[in-house]
Amino acid sequence: MQQDLLIIFVAVWLGLSVGSFMLFQRGSDVERKRKLWPIYTICSNVVIGAVIVYMQPPLMMMLGLLAFMVPLTWLTIRSTKFCSACGNPSRSPFFMKPPTKCSHCQKPLD
Numbered sequence: 462m463q464q465d466l467l468i469i470f471v472a473v474w475l476g477l478s479v480g481s482f483m484l485f486q487r488g489s490d491v492e493r494k495r496k497l498w499p500i501y502t503i504c505s506n507v508v509i510g511a512v513i514v515y516m517q518p519p520l521m522m523m524l525g526l527l528a529f530m531v532p533l534t535w536l537t538i539r540s541t542k543f544c545s546a547c548g549n550p551s552r553s554p555f556f557m558k559p560p561t562k563c564s565h566c567q568k569p570l571d
């Protein structure tokens with residue numbers, strides 16, 4: 462039973478990874494990418510949160526990790542911008558300011 466759950470987590474995780482590639486690396490529908498990015502990021506962090514709960518760490522550690530994930534999710538959403546010109550995502554490390562120009566075509570990002 463427990464092993465089944467772990468397999469489900471791995472399957473969901475792989476699905477999210479492939480989905481991310483298909484949705485955000487390919488195609489040029491920037492509006493759709495911008496709309497889906499926060500939803501995708503929140504979903505994948507909910508999966509990570511579920512894995513943490515599933516691992517059953519000590520309660521304080523679990524609460525600490527889950528509390529830490531909220532700002533991390535927000536910063537991940539904020540630090541990724543999609544270029545209006547070429548549709549490619551530009552990321553900066555989550556603890557830094559969001560990128561100001563496209564890493565692919567060097568056009569300024571808004």
Ligand SMILES: [Zn+2]
Nearest residue numbers: 544547563566
């Ligand atoms: Zn670009």
